[in-house]
Amino acid sequence: MRRESLGFRTKLLGVVFLCLAHPNAAFAEAPSNAREVRASYRVGVASIDLGVFNLTGKLGRNDYALKAQGEFSILAGLLYKAKGQTESNGTLRDATPLPRRFDFSYADTNKKQAIEIVFGNEAPPTVTRTPKKRPDKKAVPISDAQLRNVLDPLTAAFLSVHARVPAGDVAVCDQTLQVFDGKQLFELVLSPRRTEDLGPKAAGGLRAAAVCGVRYRPIGGHRPDSSTVAFLEKTEDIEAWLVPVPGTDFFIPYKVVVPTSWGDGMVKLTKLKTEPAARRASAR
DSSP: OOHHHHHHHHHHHHHHHHHTTOOOSOOOOOOSSOEEEEEEEEEEETTEEEEEEEEEEEEOSSEEEEEEEEEEEETTTTSEEEEEEEEEEEEEETTEEEEEEEEEEEEESSOEEEEEEEOOSSSOOEEEEESOOOOOTTSOOOOTGGGTTOBOHHHHHHSOOBOOSOTTOGGGGOEEEEEEOSSOEEEEEEEEEEEEEOOTTOGGGOOEEEEEEEEEEEEESSOTTOHHHHHHHHOOOEEEEEEEOTTSSBEEEEEEEEEETTEEEEEEEEEEEEEEOSSOOOOO
């Protein structure tokens, strides 16, 4: 497997992970008190431990602020090494998230890149890439109309729907999520599969997960002849295990599984804590 392919799949695993925490249904009423959720995840491919994701979300009644950081490596960085961080903030209108700004930076053994997305009320989002890149003439175009009411990956991850159902209820899986990452616009279509018992040692004292099948559907920004896009569009083996955050009605991923040429890529929850925020979350 080529190094650049592994890097792409690693980033994709992170993107899918960030997106799957938010089933795209009607939002219930936002909590009256600000809450802070902290979660840590291990990332791996087959038997290879790639690294960690650490995430923090602060949710107020009218606004939110989200952060995530990740570090990945293979053979202590001799074969592959990468770091990434991302932030998102926005407002809540009738408990519906309206992203205001999304920042993402990523560096691996080959390159560095940063993306800033600024969302307007009615206008399509504006994207700034560093270093700048020429538009890909072979990419499927995206219209302004298609970019209305989309979510950035991090908002999709941590501004989950309120689902007043018990842990393991696969009703949370019947959703379709539309995401724009600054380059590609795509849908993740969730469907119910099964309920899994997590056992007594699961992080956060969680006992059961709703396992959702996930289908990737590219809309625009991708090359139609991409073998990776074709593989992901065809595969039926992507899964997201969703669990409730204790003390809230939110659901987040306990585990995300994405097939790769090296074996299954996996993100798995190792720590989870939720508590009242020290202060209201505010968009910068």
